[in-house]
Amino acid sequence: MSKNKVPNERHDEKMRPPGPPGGGFGPNMGPGQKANNFKGTMKKLVAFCKSYMLFILIALLLAFVGSAFNVYGPHLLSDMTDLIQEGLTASIDLSAIQRVGFILAALYGLGFIFSYFQGYIMATVTQKITKRMRTELSEKMNRIPLKYFDKTSIGNVLSRITNDIDTIGQTLNNSLGQLVTSAATFVGVLIMMFYTNWVMALTAIFSTLIGFMLMTVIMKNSQKYFVQQQKQLGDINGHIEEMYAGHQIVKVYNGEKEAKEKFHAINDRLYDNAWKSQFLSGIMMPIMQFIGNFGYVAVCIVGGLLVTNDVISIGTIVAFMVYIRLFTQPLAQIAQAATNLQSTAAASERVFEFMEEEELEDETNKSLKVKHVKGDVAFKNVSFGYLDDKLIIKDFSLDVKAGQKIAIVGPTGAGKTTLVNLLMRFYEINRGEITIDGLPTHQLTREQVHQMFCMVLQDTWLFEGTIRENIIYSKPNVTNEEVVAACKAVGIHHTIQALPNGYDTVLNDKVNLSVGQKQLVTIARALIENAPMLILDEATSSVDTRTEVQIQQAMDQLMVGKTSFVIAHRLSTIKNADLILVMKDGDILETGSHEELLAKHGFYADLYNSQFESAS
Template sequence: MGPGGGKAKNFKETMKKLIAYCKSYVPLIILALVLGMAGAILNILGPEYLSQITDIIIEGIMTEIDLEAVVDVAIFLAILYGIGVVFNFAQGYIMATITQRVAKNLRTDISTKINRLPLKYFDKTSYGDILSRVTNDVDLIGQTMNQSLGTLVGSITMFLGSLIMMFYTNWIMALAAIASTIVGFVLMGSIISKSQKYFVQQQQHLGKLNGHIEEIYTGHNVVKVYNGEKEAKHVFHDVNTKLYDSAWKSQFMSGLMMPLMMFVGNFGYVVVSIVGAVLAHNGSISFGVIVAFMVYIRLFTQPLAQIAQAATGLQSTAAASERVFEFLAEEELQDESDKHERLETAKGNVEFRNVRFGYSDDKLVINNFSATAKAGQKVAIVGPTGAGKTTLVNLLMRFYEINDGEILIDGVPIRNLTRENIHDLFCMVLQDTWLFEGTIRENIVFSKKGVTDEEVEAACKAVGLHHFIKTLPKGYDTVLDDKANLSAGQKQLITIARAVVENAPLLILDEATSSVDTRTEVLIQQAMDKLTVGKTSFVIAHRLSTIRNADLILVMKDGDIVESGNHEELLSQNGFYAELYNSQFEDAS
């Protein structure tokens, strides 16, 4: 499903949720709607006084026009319309303020919600879809709420009020006016019913197009390397053509409503003129009544199109709200407010006891895994792709919850600790370097408080990055953006410096040298060796040459430890590790 729009699955239920979400603003919304209704009523009263002015003028044509009476009625009418404008302005101001605050609150809640969702949610949901809810759907809610709610109430008031005033003024002309507009109801209803499906398709195709563009431009280099431009263009043009087709049909049919209502209004003028002329000729009404009905016809027919557009807008609001509330209702990480046990620091003893885990209940990735890492040890985790190495680290960080077994830090089960506490005990260097648009200093410090410039420089000196940074025009204040030309190795060294500054007792290195050349790998390896001093380190590496000095090597295969020991011990066993190690050197030779 693309961004909000079209028709909600459960309009009534979704609108209840939206009203409940806006409950703190309900009194102001009611005030705004009352002001809108009052403004509409004042506009409805206007034609009655226009009729009076017309009759005064007609009566005075043969003798003398009573200008004083005309001026009195005109001033009163101007005041009436002026108050109506003030009411409508106040209503618009209140609704614009409320809807933007609601949109702001929704974005804030979505942002908070993202941090509470388990990683498994992102495994099954595309980033493009999530971004669409934060941007397109929330914007649509703000826009359509502001435009549709006030318009709907004002238009209904205008429609019913003008209907009452027409019957109050003359029932025969009222029936003639209604008969001339019935055709408008029929045609408009037909157009709305047929255009709805095109609005739904438009939003669906828009979501697909957004997702496709995000995927292609994120992996632009890969698309280029594999000459995938032709296929990417084909997919783009296919979705874009479908979007064009559905958007054209929906907008064309939607655009028909206004010309149609203008025709109905003009047809109404003709009918009122003919019927009014007959009645005036018979002496049943004055000429002023015909003038009043001319205005009433406009006030009666104009709201029809506005009501239809407002109803469509509310459908779009409901569809967008449904997607946002679906996201906000997603299952969150377990509440940890009841957990009071905390490790301020850790010696670094880590134990895995009979750990079992699967991303789905029917397929286990980790089978009965047990291992012990002593404080200060460098533990390497090796094995073929899909053996469960990265999964093991994710479980240690409690990014996922284990199915069975236990993981302990200094004898404390991690399930007894909050995730925030666990994350405080770790620093991490990953294969994919993550840098944000900010200065080098800000990237190194990131979220840690109270870090001095001296500590940042000391970290960069420790990883061999200080000299390079000093060669940059702005040094540590150089902004890392699209214009910053850093190599993969330099980016990796910045993330290692970030880990040095964090200075947590436990360290995770996930294939941190896999994307760099051999010379840079040596520099990064030296930096990581300094980083691991005094820390319990878990190192995931495909290049076995980088973990020969590890205190303990865990060899994984199909979610289990098949061998463990140091480098020499494992080679002497001439088992699976020796096979992996020798095959890498054979490949290198």
């Protein structure tokens, strides 16, 4: 993964707001993940696969018929053995043996062909189902309110798209067909054994009855470990993703020890649950092999007695030796498939839990269109809180005329970024109304609102691609001249030309850009977007003073004729703002120009003078 790439972030500054104050992303903060409803979850999975059910049924039918051919084989093998036995005392009827042999070969061949096509169909259907599931989860992510991601770790979400869906796919591809084949084989062998000799059939059944009991006990106690295994996978992915994204902070604060301890704690829990689930799953086969061997002994002893009393022939014993293998093997496969289905149920519950999360309001019925945006913005008695009982913005009102530059300043937690989040409709307001050109934003689609703004945040976002691709991101028909002009305007052109392939240099782990250079690239992206309104959230905080002056000049040109909202801590950068809002605890304390606010000797003057004193 490129160090420039942050997983699961929105692919544009326009679309990715900062989280709320105190918004945690700990790996243990995801929603409840207990798998308490195996039948309910499997019904949801069946419903999801409904469009492919015909192909699945065909595959299962092929598996059933193929198993029937294989089951009938031992009966012909018994006839062949009897023909050979009879020939020992007279002449061997080779033509009859050949005839039986050809039929036997044909049956086994047909069984192979049917099994092949069953595997082909299931592999194809499985990949289509998992592809659709990944697609729906990816689309779902864009329909979920940001408050969900404020309380759920990114790694936990990614684990559902990767680990959980892979688990579902493997089960559908392998275990489902195996379950049907094994069940068909088991039932078929049972019928054929009773058809051949009921005494030998009862002997085989009683010798393997213990296998059923052990299988039931193991299945009953293994489900909880599979559930915990999937949960711990999500937890460990979340922790690793966080530590990777913030590895510099971890090192700066000497947090390696704590990070390792937390990793080992999660890893130990994952090991414990994975070991228990895999042990209980793996012990099935040895148990069933033991039962099968025990069945061989029982069949040989009882069969020998029956042959001695002329009740059955030696061919019957040979047939039952094969039947014992065909009878015990399906038990082990059924147990293994059932265990895999439990793991799939745990994974499916996590996937469907995410699919069933509350979504953003459906806006397909909103037909209001805005072709030409002037940029008049109004906040009318707006109140908002990330929690319903704790408001951050309280009865906020503001009128902004088109083309004005509005600076928003104040201490940390004053509500500056929250105000921008509401303007972009990243969150819905509790009360009040926000309008653009007199139109309430809640009557417009979110996509329309986002198209009205270009946004540059303090935290940069660059994906693994060329510098040109990063700059023109999601903007069609951008010429090379426009890209170069934007980069020259922000002062990054010469830096890009010095790279090995210039604008075609791929940003990955081998290309190191400073934090300030990355910010310049994102500012160039905003210049290319050229939306009617502009939001700058500490956009120049990562660059040096000289570059900041250069960027400020470019931004002043960019802001001409545009409504601009600038969040800044360095008050020297917003002296030329048309209006400065001084916020504290969600309220506006002061408004005015830079000179007017200084003349008031109020809160803004104190902030400005304290920065001036610190700088001196």
